[in-house]
Amino acid sequence: MTSSVEDIQQAYESWTKTSKKLMEPAREYMPGGDTRTTAHYAPYPAFMTRGEGCRLWDADGHEYIDFMNNFTSLILGHANPKVVSAVNEQISVGTAFAAPTESQVLLAKMIIDRVPSIEQIRFCSCGSEGTMMAARAARAFTGKQKIMKMEGGYNGNHDLGEISLIPIPPDAGPIEEPNTLPPDKGIALSSVADVVTVPFNEPEITEKLIKKHKDEVCALLMEPMLGGLGMIPPKPDYLKAIRQMTEDNDILLILDEVITFRLAPGGIQEIFDIKPDLTAIGKIIGGGLPIGAYGGRREIMQLFNPETEGFMWHASTFSGNPLSMAAGIAAVEQLEPDVYDRLNTLGDRLRDGLNLVFEKAGIRGQAIGFGSLVNVHFTDKPISNARDSVEGFFGAGAMPMYFHLCMLRRGIFPASRHMYSISTPMTDNEIDTALGAFAESLYEMKPIVEREYPHLLR
Ligand SMILES: Cc1ncc(COP(=O)(O)O)c(C=O)c1O
Known part of the structure; x- marks a missing residue:
């Protein structure tokens, strides 16, 4: 169990030892070791080696459920x-x-x-x-x-x-x-x-x-x-x-x-x-x-x-x-019409489930979006335009960044800005696994939230 943001980062770095090593030459040849700002996150992104269906494997051999789907584009998952x-x-x-x-x-x-x-x-x-x-x-x-x-x-x-x-x-x-x-x-x-x-x-x-x-x-x-x-x-x-x-x-x-x-x-x-x-x-x-x-x-x-x-x-x-x-x-x-219906229903299941998890954990937050596109915000103020979103983002400080690392360590791969998208190989099981990981991550971070971000407590 971790008790500080430093512990969370340490746990991530131990989990992604090979990626950490691969970042050394990467940083030499590409600025920040990366070639796409949106795919970068702190302290460094995990290198991926393989994708199949809705799963991805990193350079250390860990398996993830891929909710990123290359920023929503892989609607059929990997290697369809x-x-x-x-x-x-x-x-x-x-x-x-x-x-x-x-x-x-x-x-x-x-x-x-x-x-x-x-x-x-x-x-x-x-x-x-x-x-x-x-x-x-x-x-x-x-x-x-x-x-x-x-x-x-x-x-x-x-x-x-x-x-x-x-x-x-x-x-x-x-x-x-x-x-x-x-x-x-x-x-x-x-x-x-x-x-x-x-x-x-x-x-x-x-x-x-x-x-x-x-x-x-x-x-x-x-x-x-x-x-x-x-x-x-x-x-x-x-x-x-x-x-x-x-x-x-x-x-x-x-x-x-x-x-x-x-x-x-x-x-x-x-x-x-x-x-x-x-x-x-x-x-x-x-x-x-x-x-x-x-x-x-x-x-x-x-x-x-x-x-x-x-x-x-x-x-x-x-x-x-x-x-x-x-x-x-x-x-x-x-992509027949019933495929979209199924994906959108899974998106609803994820969104509703995430909102329930926030409520139960006593932490301010919400999942919004439409159909198979879901995004978590660490604020419970209604979000209807860009200004609401920016206010929520800056209001949560560094908490979302560390929360993302908690999810990765549990084998869930969303965008670092907490965007989730659904792909056709997913079923209720993958959604429920993500919800379980989300709940565990919130409970892992709760003592830190109590100490460092008390305004995020309900
Ligand atoms: C709404 C929207 N428009 C345009 C683009 C640009 O697409 P691409 O990255 O394929 O150039 C994106 C990429 O994420 C997007 O989300």
Whole structure:
């Protein structure tokens, strides 16, 4: 049993001895030993060697239930047999042709058949490219320059995608008219000047800001559920209201469904019955391989038609590569409507169970999200926008970081920001195992919470 945060870190370091050793050369050759900020966590991440179904194995041979699923993309888990066989078949006959393939047409049709708002589609190599190209299309189609973006919305790792990601007061300004903030060093200030920020789940404020900026704004680009800021779901009529006000004011709606496309065959837009002008997707449609896509109204997508005068440019070396297409087709083929229902029900079981565990342990916290996407927050204040989430995060100090290490030691692998997603190989058993580990971790940390974070006690 541990009694301090130092003990928790020590226990993790003993548990991941091989990873600790592997970090030495890694730190020499890559900054911080890592090549992806979001996959890094303190004191160092466990190196993984193998994945199968919903399980992962680390360099010390420990087994984990993978709730991270490469940030929600592995909806079928690891090494899904049909995906493996499709990839094996393709890899021996070529991985990149710089030419059309029938597989591109097939995957395009499969997606279009599922999503009524997508009449034409283009593939790219990642979700970031999808949102970037959708934004460009909106500028070109409307002739207007600025983009409206959700405060706390993550739309990929390009300048626009990360603007106003973490609204910290007082810099964030009043919620009635949020400041547009560069999220990091190195972001082009010109891109900040071209963004108008609006708060999530606040339709009245958004409508006022839309009316104020409608002549300069081409589109509202938004995640329909704030993923990076902790899976904050939309209020029941919110997305419909957003669709209506964008339409009424001649602003395109670009829905970033890179994460939420795992919630229903037609994405979250099917669940809330809305039709955006453009949609960006990625993650699950690649069967575990790199992919992204953007699509929508035919007249907008036709801007990219190279058979027309003055067409728009869309390059990218691995766009529509046959390997991602083969894996994507094999994955999407397996995603029948009942699969989503089962995943979403398991997500409800996890969310409800986590909330009960917090209550029983007497610690302030909550699990929120929608369907198969779950996020834990160490606060019991309601969370409906990015500011609520940021307040909860900073309010919990270093507690969430150590809690994450407690979960890893118990063989549960969520994102270090406490995001959980469900994959098809999971059953009630995996959910209940995670709930057991969560309860044990809370009880392990309770004496520390009592001593160092007493405001987190109920
Ligand atoms: C909502 C959302 N949009 C866009 C992206 C970017 O996708 P990718 O990492 O494939 O570029 C992500 C990635 O996590 C995302 O969550």
